[in-house]
Structures are given as C-alpha cells and as structure tokens.
Amino acid sequence: MEEGYFLQTVDLFKYFPIRGGMLSRTKAYVKAVDGVSLGVRRGETFGLVGESGCGKTTLGRTIMRLTDSSKGSISLEGEEISRVKGRNLKMVRRRMQMVFQDPYASLDPRQSVRSALVEPMKIHHTASSKSEMNRDAEELIEKVGLNPDHLARFPHEFSGGQRQRIAVAIALAVKPTFIVLDEPTSSLDVSVQAQILKLLKDIQSDMGLTYVFISHNLAVIRQMCPRTAVMYLGRIVELADTQRLFANPKHPYTRALLSSVPIPDPAKRKGLATLQGDVPSPVAIPAGCRFRPRCSYATDTCAKVHPPMVEVEKNHWVECHYNLDFAVSKI
Amino acid sequence: MGKVATETVLDVNNLKVIFHTYAGDVKALDGVELSVRKGEVLGLVGESGCGKSVTALAVVGLLPPNAEIVSGEALLDGTNLLAMGKDELRLARLRDVAIVFQDPMTYLNPVLSVGLQITEIIASQPDLFIPEMIKNRLEEISAIEKSNGGLTRELQVEREKLQAASDTNRLGNDEQKRLTQLYAISILKSVRLPEPEKVFKMYPFELSGGMRQRAMIAMALVRRPKLLLADEITTALDVTVQAQALQLLQQLKEVIDTSVLLITHDLAVVAEVCDRVAVMYAGNVVEVADVTELYRNPLHPYTQGLLASVPRVDVVAEQKSIQGSVPDLMFPPSGCRFHPRCPKVFEKCPNAKPTLIEVSPGHLVSCFLFGG
Numbered sequence: 185m186e187e188g189y190f191l192q193t194v195d196l197f198k199y200f201p202i203r204g205g206m207l208s209r210t211k212a213y214v215k216a217v218d219g220v221s222l223g224v225r226r227g228e229t230f231g232l233v234g235e236s237g238c239g240k241t242t243l244g245r246t247i248m249r250l251t252d253s254s255k256g257s258i259s260l261e262g263e264e265i266s267r268v269k270g271r272n273l274k275m276v277r278r279r280m281q282m283v284f285q286d287p288y289a290s291l292d293p294r295q296s297v298r299s300a301l302v303e304p305m306k307i308h309h310t311a312s313s314k315s316e317m318n319r320d321a322e323e324l325i326e327k328v329g330l331n332p333d334h335l336a337r338f339p340h341e342f343s344g345g346q347r348q349r350i351a352v353a354i355a356l357a358v359k360p361t362f363i364v365l366d367e368p369t370s371s372l373d374v375s376v377q378a379q380i381l382k383l384l385k386d387i388q389s390d391m392g393l394t395y396v397f398i399s400h401n402l403a404v405i406r407q408m409c410p411r412t413a414v415m416y417l418g419r420i421v422e423l424a425d426t427q428r429l430f431a432n433p434k435h436p437y438t439r440a441l442l443s444s445v446p447i448p449d450p451a452k453r454k455g456l457a458t459l460q461g462d463v464p465s466p467v468a469i470p471a472g473c474r475f476r477p478r479c480s481y482a483t484d485t486c487a488k489v490h491p492p493m494v495e496v497e498k499n500h501w502v503e504c505h506y507n508l509d510f511a512v513s514k515i
Numbered sequence: 516m517g518k519v520a521t522e523t524v525l526d527v528n529n530l531k532v533i534f535h536t537y538a539g540d541v542k543a544l545d546g547v548e549l550s551v552r553k554g555e556v557l558g559l560v561g562e563s564g565c566g567k568s569v570t571a572l573a574v575v576g577l578l579p580p581n582a583e584i585v586s587g588e589a590l591l592d593g594t595n596l597l598a599m600g601k602d603e604l605r606l607a608r609l610r611d612v613a614i615v616f617q618d619p620m621t622y623l624n625p626v627l628s629v630g631l632q633i634t635e636i637i638a639s640q641p642d643l644f645i646p647e648m649i650k651n652r653l654e655e656i657s658a659i660e661k662s663n664g665g666l667t668r669e670l671q672v673e674r675e676k677l678q679a680a681s682d683t684n685r686l687g688n689d690e691q692k693r694l695t696q697l698y699a700i701s702i703l704k705s706v707r708l709p710e711p712e713k714v715f716k717m718y719p720f721e722l723s724g725g726m727r728q729r730a731m732i733a734m735a736l737v738r739r740p741k742l743l744l745a746d747e748i749t750t751a752l753d754v755t756v757q758a759q760a761l762q763l764l765q766q767l768k769e770v771i772d773t774s775v776l777l778i779t780h781d782l783a784v785v786a787e788v789c790d791r792v793a794v795m796y797a798g799n800v801v802e803v804a805d806v807t808e809l810y811r812n813p814l815h816p817y818t819q820g821l822l823a824s825v826p827r828v829d830v831v832a833e834q835k836s837i838q839g840s841v842p843d844l845m846f847p848p849s850g851c852r853f854h855p856r857c858p859k860v861f862e863k864c865p866n867a868k869p870t871l872i873e874v875s876p877g878h879l880v881s882c883f884l885f886g887g
Contacts, residue, residue, distance in 0.1 A: 235753035236724075343840045373562035373780065378824040378836035400753065403783070403826040407834065430828070444758035445828045446787035450806045452829065453787055456758035461709075462723040463753075 189223030189259075190394050191247065191362060196220045196256035196266075198239075198246045202467065215466050216242040218418030219256070221493075229388065229395040231409030231426060233402060233441075237463055239418040240398045244364045247396065248282050249273060260362065278308045281355035285367035287347035291339040297325065297350055298335040304357045324353040327390075329383060345376035349383065356387070366398045381408060402445050406430060414438045417466055417474045420493075424500040432511045434502040436479050439510040473505070481508060524742050524774045525551040525574070525612075530587030532566075532573055539845045543569045545798040545852065547587070548871050551742060556768065556775040558789035558806070560782060560821075564841050566798045567778045571744045573597070575614050576604045591742065609640055613735035617747035619727035623719040629730050630715035633699040636737050641691060642684070647739070648698045649681045655701065699737070705770070706733045707763060725756035732763070739771050746778045761788050782825050786810060791877075794818050797842055797852040800871060804878040814880040816857045851883070859884060 198217035201210040216239045224230040232240045246253050249265065258266040265276050284290040292300065301321040304310075311317040322332045328349040339347055348368060355363055365384065369377040381404065388395060399405050405412055406426060413423040414437065422435040433439045440459040447454075461478050464470060470477050473486040483505075491505045532544040544566050551557045559567050572578050574589045574596060589596045591611060599607065608614075616622045624632055637644045656674050660666050666674070680686055686694065696715070703711035706729040719727055728748060735743060745764065749757040765788060768775055777789060785792055785806065792809045794802045794817065802815040813819045820837035839856040842848055848855050854864035861883070869887030873879050881887060 235755065345840055373841070374782070374826075375562060375821060375824045375837040376840060377826075378834035381826075381834065382836065401826070402754070403828040406828055406831060407826045427831075440755060442828070444754040446758075446761075446781075446783035447829050448783040448786045448810070448822070448825045448827060449829075450786045450810050456761055456787060458758070459755040460759070462725055462756060 188262075190226035190228075190261060191224040191396070192222070192257075192259045193247065194221050194257045194259075196243070196246060196258060197254040198242055198251065199254045212467050215418050215469055217246060217253075218466075218469070220415075220418075220420055222413055222420060222423065224394060224396060225411075227388075227392055227394055228411060229397050229409045231405040231412035232396060232398045232415060233400065233405045233412055234415035235400060235441075235463055237466065238415045239466070240400075240415050241366055243415070244282065244366050244396060244398050248280060248364055249276065250282070274308070278310070278358045279360055280362040280364070281358065281360040282364045282366060283348075283351050283355050283368050286371050287344060287351050288339075288371070290351055291347055291354075293339050296336055296338055297353075300350070300354055301325070301335070301357050304354065308358045310358050320357070324356055325350075327356065327387065328353045329379075343376075344372050345379060348372060348380050352380075352383065352387070356391070359391075360393070362394045362396075364396045364398065367400065368397075369404060370399070370401065377404070384408075402430075402441060414441065417463060417469055419474065419503065420501075421475065421503045422501065428497075428500055432509075434496055434500065434508060434510070435475075435504050436481050436508060436510075437475050439508075440478075473503075481506065522553040523550040524553050524592060525549070525776070526588075526590040527570065527574065528588050528590070530570065530573060530589065531585040532569055532578065533583050533585055534579075535581045535583065536845075541844045542847050543582075543798055543844055544573070544587075545847070545868075547795075547798070548800050549793055549803075551774050551776050552791070554768075554772065554774055555790040556765075556777055556788055558785035558792040559776055559778045559795060560780060560785055560792060561795035562780060562821075562841055564797075564844070565795045567780075567795055568746050570795075571614060571746050571776065571778055575608055575612055575744065576601075577614070606640070609636070609738055610643060611738075611740055612742045612744065613738055613740040614744040614746060615728075615731050615735045615748050617750050619724070619731045619751075620719065622731060623727060625719055628716055628718055629703070629722070630696065630699055632730075633702060633715075633734055633737055634695045636734065637695050637698065641695075644695075644698070644737075645684050645686060645691070646681065648694045649677050649684075649686075651698050651701055652694055653677055653681075655697070702733045702737055703730070705736070705767070706730075707759075708733070724752055725759060728752060728756075728760055729763070732760075732767070736767065736771060740773055743768075743773050743775045744778070745775055747780070748777075749784060750779070750781070757784075764788065782822065783827075794821070797847060798844060799852060799881060801853065801882070802878075802880045803871070808878055812878075814874065814878070814885060815853075815882050816859050816884075817853050820856075820858075851881075851887075 196217055199213040199215055202212045204211050220243055234240045245251050247258055253266050257264055268276055298321055301324055302317045305317050311320055325335055330349055369380050397409050409426050412426045412429050413420045416437050422438045433442055443458045444456050459478055472488050473491050476482040476486040485505055491503050493501050493503045495501050496507055527547055527549040530544050530547040534541040534543055547570050561567050656670055700711045700715050703714050708714045708729050749760050789806050792806050793800050796817045802818045813822055823835040826834050837856055850865040850867050851869050854860045863883050869881045869883050871879050871881040872886055874885045
C-alpha cells in the first residue's frame with residue numbers, strides 16, 4: 185500500500201475471548217477483526233460497509249482506542265497509536281472523535297447540551313476560560329444548525345435528527361482532525377437523514393476533517409464516500425474507489441451485496457436474492473476463504489487456501505483467488 | 516375507486532385513533548382511508564410515527580389499552596373487524612388475517628420451541644385445520660409415491676386411513692397430534708427453513724435473525740390468511756437476508772393466494788415488491804397510486820420530498836431533505852398536517868383539512884393543489 189496515509193492499520197486483530205467451564209478458561213475467541221490493513225487519506229471520507237456482525241463497529245472502536253487491539257498497528261499521521269497509554273493516549277484522543285449510531289443512547293439524559301459540549305473542552309483544556317467555553321459552545325451549536333437557545337435544554341427535548349446534530353457538535357468540541365462516524369444516520373428517517381449527511385459534508389469541507397464512515401447502507405456509502413472497503417467476517421474483502429467498486433465489483437460478496445439492494449425505482453426491478461444462508465459465526469470462521477460456504481463460484485482451492493489480497497487494478501484490492509468480472513452490465 | 520369495480524379484501528374507512536397518555540391525547544390516526552385489493556401487495560410507507568403500525572394494529576384489534584378507536588371501520592371482505600367482539604376477532608385473526616412484526620425476538624416466545632408455537636395455533640382450533648392437514652399429508656404421500664415409484668406398506672395403509680378420515684374430518688387424538696406435527700414441519704419447509712425437522716425442535720435463540728423472521732412468517736401462514744399484514748418485516752435484517760425474505764414473501768403470496776399489506780419506511784423495498792403504494796403522513800393517507808405512477812409522477816408535496824430524500828445505490832446525486840421534522844401528534848398542526856413543512860403551502864392549508872380524491876384513474880391525493 186502507498187505511503188503517507190493519514191490513518192493506517194496494518195494486520196490489525198481484535199479477538200474477544202469466550203470464557204467458560206472450569207476456572208473460566210478461554211474456550212474460544214470471537215474473531216471480530218481478523219487482520220485488517222487499510223489506509224485512509226487526509227481529508228477523505230473512507231467508507232466501511234458490511235452486514236451486521238462483520239466487525240465494522242469493532243474496527244472503528246479499535247482504531248479509536250476505545251478497545252485495545254489484540255495485535256497489529258494503527259498509525260495516525262505517521263505516529264503509532266495502538267499501544268499508547270495515559271497522558272499520550274489523552275493527547276491522541278483529542279485528535280480523534282466518534283459519532284455513534286443511536287443518539288438516544290449516546291447522549292446523557294441528565295446533562296444539558298451546554299454541559300455536554302463544555303465537558304470535553306474542560307478535559308482537554310481546549311479553552312482557557314469559562315466565557316471562552318461558552319462562546320465555543322455557541323459557535324458549535326450554530327455550526328450544526330441549531331441555535332444558542334438550545335444549549336440550556338436536555339436531550340429529551342430534541343428529535344432524533346436534532347440529537348444527532350448535538351452528538352456531532354460534541355465530537356467537534358475538541359477540534360479533532362479525524363472522526364469515526366458509526367452508522368450516524370441509521371436510526372433516522374430518510375427525510376432527516378439527508379439533512380445530517382449534508383451537515384457532515386459541509387463540516388468536513390469547512391474544517392478539513394478526515395472521516396471513516398461506517399454503514400450497512402450501500403446507498404448512503406455511495407453518496408458519501410469516494411473510497412470504500414467491504415468487510416466480511418472480520419476482514420476487508422474488497423477495497424476500491426466507490427465509483428469503481430459499484431460499477432465493477434470483483435469479489436463475489438460485494439457483487440451479492442450490491443444486487444441485494446433494492447432501487448427506489450419500480451422501473452428497475454431486478455429480483456433480489458442472490459445469496460443463500462446467513463453470515464457464519466465469527467467464532468468458527470470457515471477455513472480457506474471465509475466466504476466460500478455462501479459463494480457460488482467456490483472451488484476446492486477456496487476451501488483449502490486463504491486467498492491473498494491482490495491489487496487487480498490500480499487502487500482496487502480484492503481478496504479472492506479468482507479475478508471475476510461482475511461489471512454491472514453483465515449482472 | 517374508478518369505474519371498474521376491483522375486488523377488495525380490506526377497506527379501512529375514516530379510521531381515527533387517539534392514545535390517551537398522562538401528558539395528553541395523541542391524535543395518532545386522523546381518518547385513514549385505505550383499501551387492499553385481492554391478490555396485491557400494497558405498500559404502506561411513511562416516516563416513523565406517521566401511524567403505519569397503528570393502522571395495522573387497529574385492524575387486527577391489537578391496540579394497547581390506552582388507545583381509543585374514535586371512529587371508522589375496517590371491512591374484511593365486507594365484515595367490520597372493529598365491531599367484532601373479542602372472541603369473534605380472535606377467530607378472525609386465526610382464520611383470515613395474520614400479522615408479522617418487525618422484531619421476531621419480541622414476538623416469539625423464548626421458552627417454547629418453534630414447533631410448539633406453531634402446533635399451539637393449530638391445537639387451539641383443530642377443526643379449522645383438520646381438512647387442510649389431511650390434504651397436506653396426502654399430497655406428501657403422493658409426492659413420495661412419485662419420486663420412489665411406489666409406496667411402502669405402511670404408507671399405503673396410512674393413505675387409506677387418511678382418505679377414510681377425510682370424509683368425516685375426524686381424527687383420533689394421537690393421529691391428530693402426528694398430523695399436526697407433520698403439517699407444522701411442512702409449513703416450516705415452505706418458508707425455506709433449512710432442516711425443518713430440526714428447526715421444529717429448536718428455540719428462538721438458536722435461530723439467526725433471518726430464520727426467526729421466517730419462523731414468524733411460518734406462524735402467520737399456518738392459517739392461510741386472506742390478508743397478511745407485514746409490519747417492517749425486513750427492517751432488522753441485513754440486505755442479503757432482506758432480499759431472501761422479500762423473495763420468499765412474493766413466492767408465498769402466489770402459493771397461498773393471499774393479499775399483503777407491506778408496511779415499511781423503505782421506499783426502495785416498496786419499489787421492488789409492491790403493486791400499489793399508500794403514503795402516510797402524521798396519521799393520514801396522503802397519496803395512493805400504482806407503484807410506477809407514484810414514483811414517476813408523485814403529486815403530494817410530501818411524497819415528492821420523501822422520494823427526493825432517498826439515497827440511491829445506482830446513481831450519485833445530492834439528496835434533498837424536507838425542512839423541519841415530523842410534528843408532535845399531541846399538538847398536530849391545524850388543517851393539512853403537512854402545511855408547516857410544505858414548500859407549496861398557501862392560505863387555505865392551515866385552515867381546512869384536504870380530502871383524499873381521485874385525480875386520475877387509481878391515483879388519489881389529499882392536497883388542495885389538486886382540489887382536495
């Protein structure tokens with residue numbers, strides 16, 4: 185992979201032990217993130233898409249250092265952060281923030297908006313005086329499209345969309361350079377979703393932020409992210425420019441995902457189901473290629489050998505033994 | 516509707532529902548008008564809180580105790596479900612109208628096996644199911660005969676017994692139990708659950724999300740209902756599993772000849788599987804049309820806004836949002852409930868409520884721009 189990424193992970197692993205039996209010995213592992221290497225460029229929105237349980241949220245949390253990785257490296261602007269602790273970790277945290285899926289769960293119901301906005305400023309000493317904090321809080325709340333009157337209110341007084349705006353404002357409070365957006369619009373209605381997506385885009389170009397955008401919604405990913413990685417059972421199976429990925433998917437899983445998404449146009453009905461079965465458990469990952477049991481192109485090789493990540497075209501990486509062609513016209 | 520009388524299964528007229536809460540009355544449904552035609556999939560779309568689910572729950576009489584049906588009727592093949600007594604309604608739910616919910620884990624009993632939950636339905640009204648069960652088993656035996664080119668002695672005897680029983684529609688206790696189980700397994704098979712004999716004995720926690728939803732659909736289909744209310748059945752599922760579930764729904768609809776009211780907030784799902792669409796906003800149906808017509812020529816400003824805000828997987832385009840947010844139905848806006856958010860609002864809108872009128876054959880809209 186190329187040098188000089190803003191954020192890079194190399195062979196990142198996160199296993200959760202399952203304990204049980206006598207003396208609570210570790211019986212098995214949930215392999216949530218199973219060797220992920222990716223690079224995010226400065227100022228871009230990097231999409232991370234996959235079905236539930238594929239490890240995309242755990243990957244986001246591991247990058248954020250909200251949970252410790254089992255193995256592998258994470259570097260932010262060239263600085264290794266996967267093992268930093270204490271004061272150094274706090275300094276890293278100031279540079280990266282996260283917005284969570286459910287604004288009903290992520291906001292403290294007993295904390296006023298003002299207090300929620302000021303708290304991170306206090307922790308990270310980003311403002312020197314109380315009046316400065318208040319001024320910053322007012323600026324932030326206007327930036328996300330609410331008004332300073334809202335500062336004195338509590339989360340229950342807001343709608344879902346407004347709450348998500350507040351969550352974005354809180355993430356911005358310490359002036360980060362990097363934000364992980366974990367399904368930021370999944371709990372919102374479509375008419376509100378469009379508002380939040382636009383807000384996120386505007387803030388990004390305003391403040392020069394870098395985003396990792398986690399979503400299960402391929403349509404949203406297409407609108408938001410210039411580059412996208414597709415995750416399946418803890419690994420990235422395909423990574424490319426979004427335009428190319430959608431027009432010419434190379435991995436049979438990406439292809440299946442894309443053809444499962446209904447299009448809001450009755451003239452384009454296509455009949456959806458292309459994949460049988462469910463995602464296997466991340467405790468017992470199939471040997472060889474992990475997608476093999478659901479793949480209609482699988483061969484004996486796939487059952488035995490783990491496929492390497494190959495750059496099939498410039499900046500288009502695929503983890504598959506075969507260079508399959510699913511160009512959209514052929515589907 | 517129209518000159519040609521189309522047969523309808525369900526007609527909901529002027530349905531008004533209020534929820535009494537400590538904070539005040541929530542005017543959830545404000546005169547819903549809706550009809551489901553025989554054999555069609557009607558999509559009922561709208562944002563959360565617009566009353567889609569309340570409409571379905573009212574129809575099957577499953578509203579919570581604090582809800583009050585102020586006015587209206589729900590005619591299932593001409594019989595008003597809302598006027599029925601408890602027992603009568605229970606029977607109707609068992610026989611004619613079934614509902615499947617969004618979150619199967621909430622509606623499946625966690626301590627009973629899947630099989631028991633299905634056989635329980637049959638055991639509650641065995642007379643209703645005996646003919647169907649006998650027919651089903653006889654068909655199975657014929658299928659075995661065809662594929663094996665003959666029958667074992669036991670199966671021949673069984674067939675004779677069943678044929679005799681089908682005249683009287685009476686079965687011995689053990690025989691009834693055995694047939695019930697076989698029937699339940701065949702239903703599980705019909706919703707494409709792998710290894711239905713195994714699933715029969717499994718508990719809900721042992722199933723994946725997609726399998727649970729299939730089990731729920733299986734329970735709804737035991738009764739071969741005239742009308743299936745599917746309330747956000749794919750919302751909790753991943754896209755690949757959603758695709759499987761939608762395909763299943765379409766196939767089953769053909770097989771058991773039922774009509775479906777598909778409740779969803781996902782306009783892409785509607786475009787893929789529905790024949791007609793009804794759009795709801797804040798407790799009213801604001802537009803009804805054929806699916807192609809609705810997407811090509813949306814008339815109500817809300818429908819237009821909704822369609823413009825959907826991100827698409829096939830093209831990159833800026834989504835437009837509808838300004839403001841869904842109103843609090845404790846204090847609904849006066850007149851047309853959409854007027855505070857409507858880009859085309861004029862003097863009349865806050866002062867009177869528009870009615871749903873047919874502006875072209877089969878295309879109904881409730882907006883003063885079109886007469887209302």
